Amino acid sequence: MEKGMTHQMETPTNVTIKGILGTLMASLDDENKKRVISLGMGDPTAHSCFTTSDIVRDSVVQTLESQKFNGYAPTVGLPPARKAISEYLSMNLPYKLSPDDVYITAGCTQAIEVAISILAKPNANILVPKPGFPIYELCAAFRNVEIRHYELLPNNGWEVDLDAVNALADENTVAIVVINPGNPCGNVYSYQHLKKVAETAKKHRILVIADEVYGHLAFGENPFVPMGVFGSMVPVLTLGSLSKRWLVPGWRLGWFVTTDPKGIFKNAKTVERLKKYFDICGGPATFIQAAVPRILENTKEVFFARTLGILKQTSDICFKKIKEIPCLTCPQKAQGAMSVMVKLDVSQLKDVSDDIDFCFKLAREESVILLPGLTVGLKNWVRITFAAEPSSLEEALDRVKLFYQKHSHQHKIQSDLL
Structure with missing residues (x-):
């Protein structure tokens, strides 16, 4: 075998x-x-x-028993859920996100698929960490997007090898993926290192896909710093979910967020493309979306x-x-x-x-x-x-x-x- x-x-x-x-x-x-x-x-x-908290469980029970959320949700997500996620993420950013920046997905996996699909174009390539999360390769293969692997440096806290990024990026590179906190390595990047990554992305005129499904799960020397902090320097697509921090991976409640205050990525054409894409792919159950505001606001520290x-x-x-x-x-x-x-x-x-x-x-x-x-x-x-x-x-x-x-x-x- x-x-x-x-x-x-x-x-x-x-x-x-x-x-x-x-x-x-x-x-x-x-x-x-x-x-x-x-x-x-x-x-x-x-x-x-x-185990998840009583607040999380009770929030879903409440929305389910209300009988108000048995129908379809808007394809981009329920407005109260989008608003709650934008406010939750804005707490750690130097600017405020709008609910219109948030698209609710069936877990972070669907957010990854959306990001790669939206960026797909003839001859496009995306820079992905090695080691990394193989879903990126699988999604890219379906969209005919080339994946180029840059190394993470095990003896330097699994930091991004910026020299490798500079060598790999070319005129067809559309994005670099940064997974922080790190899966599979367990690393948490410092503010200074993330800033260098953002500067490198800006130099190559590419955006950053920030995979933050493990956001806030940091317990070492470095606090969690969202990549969106550098959104004014370089457009950032922030991907996340309830799965890990709230211990509910089976609920498949994720988000795709344009953390792009200067609107470099979010032109009208891109936003329309995003909305049309969400028209053809289903999101999480409506009653779980409806529970999101209470979950984000009331979960105790x-x-x-x-x-x-x-x-x-x-x-x-x-x-x-x-x-x-x-x-x-x-x-x-x-x-x-x-x-x-x-x-x-x-x-x-x-x-x-x-x-x-x-x-x-x-x-x-x-x-x-x-x-x-x-x-x-x-x-x-x-x-x-x-x-x-x-x-x-x-x-x-x-x-x-x-x-x-x-x-x-x-x-x-x-x-x-x-």
């Missing part, structure tokens, strides 16, 4: 995260009595320590603080446990989001060929699911999601350590001596 999967995963565009994780789950040994612990999917709701506290705790556990596994190296403890990238040294393992092979054998032998790095663009790395119960995370990484011990060259030498 490993050979077939390796062939299929030579390029990230051939696979989705859900697809490879489903294949890993299917490969589990039915005779293995260990409970399955998945650290592969970024769905915190799989663990009981991550204590709820957010609790989530950040757990994520900081599990990030610390993850970093500490990885240090105990010689074949894994974590260049930086996660500062935000819910996952971290870890380098895999296969030379220390006697019968593991690469990250795909590692993850499949780990799943079968230890019932632990990790995401192969190739899925997000880096061979011989793995992505570990630390949004898990602390005890489950510790147990899973202890099993990874046991897997290393069984497969290490040192173990073979000791067995031969016996």
Whole structure:
């Protein structure tokens, strides 16, 4: 099986995260009595320590029971929801967004699809981080948009390699994607670094697609700074959702926002194109949209603080446990989001060929699911999601350590001596 999967995963565009994780789950040994612990999917709701607040739940119950929101919503979204999102995002910007800047989407994935579709034109290319989120490649392939990968620098806080961006950008480049807080790396960019990215985008006369689905999930040295802060310097398309911060990924409530106070991107033709595009694609359920104003206005800070506290705790556990596994190296403890990238040294393992092979054998032998790095663009790395119960995370990484011990060259030498 490993050979077939390796062939299929030579390029990230051939696979989705859900697809490879489903294949890993299917490969589990039915005779293995260990409970399955998945650290592969970024769905915190799989663990009981991550539950949304009563305000969030009650807001949806209230709108559903009102019987007022069973019909169609406007294709661009309910006006009160658009207004609430514009006010929510404006709190962290030096200017005020208008409700007309906001388009409600079925999760951040649809916001990504909208962004790429709107920017698609003959010979267009978009600069995307490596490692990154493979949905960008998949969406671009459907729109005949070329993806050019720029490197993130693991030994420098996974910052954007601006030299690589300058080398890749040309007259056909239309945008650069910046994911902050970072998925899959767990980085949180400083104000100074984001400003340099904005200056680089301005130099090349391209806009920034700011993927902020993990917005505000920062618990390290750097606070979360929205890319829209630099909207007066360069047009920014801000993509976000309720999914991660409010712990409701299955609700599929996202947004596509033009943070462009100078109107460089938002000319009449573009706005009309956007509206027409939304006419052909459905958004989230109307009653969930109707709950957005109350959710954004009434969620208590204590709820957010609790989530950040757990994520900081599990990030610390993850970093500490990885240090105990010689074949894994974590260049930086996660500062935000819910996952971290870890380098895999296969030379220390006697019968593991690469990250795909590692993850499949780990799943079968230890019932632990990790995401192969190739899925997000880096061979011989793995992505570990630390949004898990602390005890489950510790147990899973202890099993990874046991897997290393069984497969290490040192173990073979000791067995031969016996």
